[in-house]
Amino acid sequence: MKRRFARTAAALCVMIFLSGLLAACEAHGPSGVVPGDGPDDPSGPSGEQTIYSFANGCYTLQSDSGYVALDASGADYTLSDDASKAVAFTMRPTALGSYLLMSGYRRAAGERGSKSLLGIRDPGGEFLDAAGNFIGEVGNLIAGVGDITAIVLDPLAPGGGIIREGGEVIGGVGGGIGGIDIDPSLAMVNEANDLAVWNLLPASNRRFSLTSAITGQRLAASHGILALTSATTAGIDTEFKLAPTQGCAAYPEVDTNAQLIDKRGPAIYLRDVPLFAKSAGASQIGAHDLYGYVDGHSHITAYEFIGGRVNYGDPFHKFGVDHALDDCEVNHGPQGIxxxxxxxTSGFNPVHETKGWPSFNFWPRHDSLQHHQSYYKWIERSYLGGLRLLVNHYTGNEILCQLNPQKQNDCHFEVNWRLQAQRLREMQDYIDAQNGGPGKGWFRIVTSPADARRVIESGKLAVVQGIEISKIFDCGEFLDVPECTREQIVERLDAAYAAGIRHIFPIHKFDNAFGGVVPDEALGIGTILYAGNVAETGHPIEFEACPESFGDDSATRPDSANPLGIIDQLLRQLEYINGQLSQAMPIPPLAPSSEHGLCNKRGITELGQFFVQELMRRRMFIEVDHSSLGVIDRILELAENNGYPGLISSHDWLYSEQLLDRLAASGGMIGRFASSRSGWVDRLIKVEDRPARHRVAGVVGTGLATDVNGIASLPGNSGAADTPLYPFTSVDGRVRFDRQVTGDHVFDLYDGRGVSHYGMYPDQIADMQLHTDDRTPAQVDQALRELFSSAEVYLRLWEATEAWKQ
Structure with a gap:
């Protein structure tokens, strides 16, 4: 109880501190580049149609009672005996085997647009929320829309109308009060929602039943009426033939703006790429060495972190891009306040334009850190540009989640990482659905290097799961008392491994039961995290001057060393706070400045050493970034003493050239943040100066770190284009890229937004090739070989880690 009270009091102090600080201071269809991007032929390998094979195709619906057609007004659906009047439906998957049936789409520039969909109308707003999710009672809905089996043919009705036993006319006509329609009915609806989703069920004679995803009722046809039924009854048709046709409207989607210019498809092997085949190391290339780069650090599921309403936007949405990337006002309030x-993080600019699709007037941009930047079609564009491996880290921060007033998800990370893992699997299934069925998508979650090689060789992107969290497996500490036991660590680590997790950060952002953290000196975020550490642990980060060997000429970051006296410690705390404030405003120094920066004096704990040994025992990747100097030094020592290769510094958060040398010498791998032009060339080729154990085609292989959606900026604008960039060709020479278009917005690397979203990395690579500044062509080629051999280097490291014996 005392600990809980102390932590609550600390959190309150943090809130007060932070509040004071803040006070101070048109539609495009599928690209068709990747096989299975919406099949023209809905048949499977045996020629048989499946419930998955209609994805994004154009079809008519025919039953024995007639064709589904538009009525005389064109504003609703009916049945017709005339095949020429059959309406053409775009079959847009919402999930595997589930579809929206769209007969029209209209929008003007700058407008979201209106769809015509076969669904159940909700005129009274009783069954759907504003986002189109079902919120009503299924029984009430079924009672409202009725059942075609409960009707009889009344010969006395005008025209022999079909009515319910109670005398109420059915078939798309609801009840009303004062001329206002209030009852649900089968009808044309103008926006995607749960009541317009249909599940396909195979029936007889190459026909299918369509069932409402919400009510479970089947689409039924009889006597010129289209309605719903809960039972199969003689004289009522519930089986439909889906016949390919033409003239469908394209469902709104993002184009990759990438065109395949080589019938072989994007390159898979190094030997097939001139950059490698003509290099000095060509003789060292193996027959199955893979071409492409690894993004070793991404957060494509971070839209669910810190309560689920910090970032806006989704990497996919069952209803499409206009729902995934709509308007961030729902999370960020009017004008983004x-x-x-x-x-x-943007210089204390308190407002931003919230509208996304289709105009995207403000976001995404490289430094817009609360807007999703990895929509799945943008990731596909990067795949076409050479991305072959993607490591997605589930991330979050419980204390920041608790302080965040807006949230819809559980702050407990043991719950939240599982939600993020569920979302990643749903994303894989969604991409499969768009491409014709299970396993047919280009996005595949893998759990072993053999699995990853198989996926990449089949022309797909391999996705690995990791965790980067401040209090992993609930192993925090408060006033130096651990909040977990060895038994709990083993249990939770086993659960994560069983779920496919292969990368682990022992420490991230805060001190925890395993050891000390590298404090973040970035303006704003650094201050928030510094204060958050107090709330989480009950104590501030304990600083001392960094040793002379720490850091390099590009950055000096805090890390670890020896204890200080109380007076010295107070001065160090003052120095850190002064450093934060001086970034925001010119203020005189309040304390002597340490020559080599400030380091966290906390090293690894006994529990931390146990955790590292357990990670080694499971042959998992140990991420050393974010850990203090003392923690990393001990992890490297344990790895060196045991010959363990599975160490990674995935995203430039180590800040010690000496430690990077040791990491490379031990067989570990380094990932670097993308930069621009000569700066990126230098960062990529710098690895050649290290005593690395693994080499491919004569180079070490350096991975890319995007940190996308992880409250980290993507690369900024490269400046003016001295030579026109667009269109450009991928490094393997097999794909031609033009400016990427999302909705009405044309993204150009030189539009002031830089790498505004994940799909712009091919552009950034092409810019580095074209604008060499004062770097030689040989240096640029070497940088490209470093990057595009990194997928093979990563897999070799993974294979060596799996083969390690204690």
Missing amino acids: LGIVETV
Whole structure:
């Protein structure tokens, strides 16, 4: 109880501190580049249609009672005996085997647009929320729309109308009060929602039943009426033939703006790429050495972190891009005033334009940190540009989640990482659905190097799961008392491994039961995290001057060393706070400045050493970034003493050239943040100066770290284009890229937004090739070989880690 009270009091102090600080201071169809991007032929390998094979195709619906057609008004659906009047439906998957049936799509520039969909109308707003999710009672809905089996043919009705036993006319006509329609009915609806989703069920004679995803009722046809039924009854048709046709409207989607110019498809092997085949190391290339780069550090599921309403936007959405990337006002409030993280990290600009699709007037941009930047079609564009491996880290921060007033998810990370893992699997299934069925998508989650090689060789992207969290497996500490036991660590680590997790950060952002953290000196975020550490642990980060060997000429970051006296410690705390404030405003120094920066004096704990040994025992990747100097030194020592190769510094958060040398010498791998032009060339080729154990085609292989959606900026604008960039060709020479278009917005690397989203990395690579500044062509080629051999280097490291014996 005392600990809980102390932590609550600390959190309150943090809130007060932070509040004071803040006070101070048109539609495009599928690209068709990747096989299975919406099949023209809905048949499977045996020629048989499946419930998955209609994805994004154009079809008519025919039953023995007639064709589904538009009525005389064109504003509703009916049955017709005339095949020429059959309406053409775009079959847009919402999930595997589930579809929206769209007969029209209209929008003007700058407008979201209106769809015509076969569904159940909700005129009274009783069954759907504003986002189109079903919120009503299924029984009430079924009672409202009725059942075609409960009707009889009344010969006395005008025209022999079909009515319910109670005398109420059915078939798309609801009840009303005062001329206002209030009852649900089968009808044309103008926006995607749960009541317009249909599940396909195989029936007889190459026909299918369509069932409402919500009511479970089947689409039924009889006597010129289209309605719903809960039972199969003689005289009522519930089986439909889906016949390919033409003239469908394209469902709104993002184009990759990439065209395949080589019938072989994007390159798979190094030997097939001139950059490698003509290099000095060509003789060292193996027959199955893979071409492409690894993004070793991404957060494509971070839309669910810190309560689920910090970032806006989804990497996919069952209803499409106009729902995934719509308007961030729902999270960030009018003019974005609730986007506190964006406010702090963008120079305290308190407002931003919230509208996304289709105009995207403000976001995404490289430094807009609360807007999703990895929509799945943008990731596909990067795949076409050479991305072959993607490591997705589930991330979050419980204390920041608790302080965040807006949230819809559980702050407990043992719950939240599982939600993020579920979302990643749903994303894989969604991409499969768009491409014709299970396993047919280009996005595949893998759990072993053999699995990853198989996926990449089949022309797909391999996705690996990791965790980067401040209090992993609930192993925090408060006033130096651990909050977990060895038994709990083993149990939770086993659960994560069983779920496919292969990368682990022992420490991230805060001190925890395993050891000390590297404090973040970035303006705003650094201050928030420094204060958050107090709330989480009950104590501030304990600083001392970094040793002379720490850091390099590009950055000096805090890390670890020896204890200080109380007076010295107070001065170090003052120095850190002064350093934060001086980034925001010119203020005189309040304390002597340490020559080599400030380091966290906390090293690894006994529990931390146990955790590292357990990670080694499971042959998992140990991520050393974010850990203090003392923690990393001990992890490297344990790995060196045991010959363990599975160490990674995935995203430039180590800040010690000496430690990077040791990491490379031990067989570990390094990932670097993308930069621009000569800066990126230098960062990529710098690895050649290290005593690395693994080499492919004569180079070490350096991975890319995007940190996308992880409250980290993507690369900024490269400057003016001295030579026109667009169109450009991929490094393997097999794909031609033009400016990427999302909705009405044309993204150009030189539009001031830089790498505004994940799909712009091919552009950034092409810019590095074209604008060499004062770097030689040989240096640029070497940088490209470093990057595009990194997928093979990563897999060799993974294979060596799996083969390690204690």
